[in-house]
Amino acid sequence: MNLANSTFIDLFAGIGGFHQALSHFGAKCVFASEIDKHASQTYHDNYGIVPVGDITKIDEKDIPAHDILCAGFPCQAFSISGKQKGFDDVRGTLFFDIVRILQYHSPKLILLENVKNLAKHDGGNTLKVILTHLKELGxxxxxxVLNASHFGVPQNRERIYIVGFHHSIKKEHFNFPIGDNNPVCVFDILEKNPTIAPIQRDDVVFKHTYESIFDNEGRKVLPNKPIQIGIVGKGGQGERIYHTDGHAITLSAHGGGIGSKTGLYYINDQIRKLTPRECARLQGFPENFKINPRDAQAYKQFGNSVAIPVLKAILQQI
Ligand SMILES: C[S@@+](CC[C@H](N)C(=O)[O-])C[C@H]1O[C@@H](n2cnc3c(N)ncnc32)[C@H](O)[C@@H]1O
Incomplete structure (x- = not known):
């Protein structure tokens, strides 16, 4: 499929992870929808497009024709941390807004992303319902499930990716990329002069020592996964400390603890969260990406976003 002359719609657009990946291959965005005004602002600042709001209120006939539909539809209903109500939860039913748009427009390609737990939710039934609907639509x-860790960014982020080819383009076979698993680490994405205060706590416990490992030629051997070395407080969510030779934990849009949304890292003899720019790098956003000026919003937006290098690798296969 030639992506360069394609058009796409960006549903549940967030700050445009799909937009980044598709425009990298020359595809053009013709419509975006995002209900959150702060995410919409970031989207507009970066792409010059004002997303329409609540997709449930948009008539599919008012959406322009397009070749590709992408959607990182809200995951809370399916995630382990949510209450797992699935389709009973109104956010779960947002999938059916995708269905009615597909029914009307029949784009050639569908790209969806969701939490890994979607595959296991309700004993696999939720995913089955989703796949059945897409198959019925042709x-x-x-x-x-792919992990961003294997695609050149030091973030452990497992997500399910769903790719659908309309029968009109006669593409039955598709192999997901496996990633190159090149060694990377948190140290690689750190800002040189971060404007973020280290945490000041007297209940830090370093539980495990980690010595950097070097090969015969003096190069660091990186384990390509998070390395927890300590805790603060009780060591709950946002209270675990990681080594910068390893990968970051999954960025999240919610969650508390003093290291909320990014986790804590031991950097230059101090402990701190990651900065919004470092989060942008962990998701593969380019350096010229305009980050929301409100830190709380920026953290939420990167926690919600999709890992762009994984999408690019999938699109490369397509
Ligand atoms: C998991 S995030 C997707 C993030 C996006 N893929 C990105 O790269 O930034 C889901 C997004 O759906 C938005 N959303 C939730 N309900 C919506 C609705 N009814 N209409 C439009 N957007 C909605 C949320 O505000 C959130 O930004």
Whole structure:
């Protein structure tokens, strides 16, 4: 499929992870929808497009024709930390807004992303319902859980990716990329002069020592996964401390603790969270990406976003 002359719509657009990946291959965005005004602002600042709001209020006939539909539809209903209500939860039913848009427009390609737990939710039934609907609409569907860690960014982020090809383009076979698993680490994405205060706590406990490992030629051997070395407080969510030779934990849009949304890292003999720019790098956003000026919003937006290098690798396969 030639992405360069394609058009796409960006549903549940957030700050445009899909937009980044698709425009990298020359595809053009013709419509975006995002209900959160701060995310919409960031989207507009970066792409010059004002997303329409609540997709449930948009008539599919008012959406322009397009070749590709992408959606990182809200995951809370399916995530382990949510209450797992699935389709009973109104956020779960947002999938059916995707269905009615597909029914009307029949784009050639569908790209969806969701939390890994979607595959196991309700004993696998939720995913089955999703795939069945897409098949009934004439799509050959493929799904795979992929970890951003294997695609050149030091973030442990496992997500399910669903790709659907409309029967009109006759593409039955598709192999998901496996990633190159190149060694990277948190140290690689750190800002040189971060404007973020280290935490000041007297209940820090370093539980495990970690010595950097070097090969015969003096190069650091990186384990390509998070390395927890300590805790603060009780060591709950946002209270775990990681080494910068390893990967970051999954960025999240919610969650508390003093290291909320990013986790804590031991950097230059101090302990701190990651900065919004460092979060942008962990999701593969380019250096010229305009970050929301409100830190709380920026952290939430990067926690919600999709890992762009994974999408690019999937699109490369397509
Ligand atoms: C998991 S995030 C997707 C993030 C996006 N893929 C990105 O790269 O930034 C889901 C997004 O859906 C938005 N959303 C939730 N309900 C919506 C609705 N009814 N209409 C439009 N957007 C909605 C949320 O505000 C959130 O930004």
């Amino acid at each position: 799509y050959a569907v493929h799904h795979q």
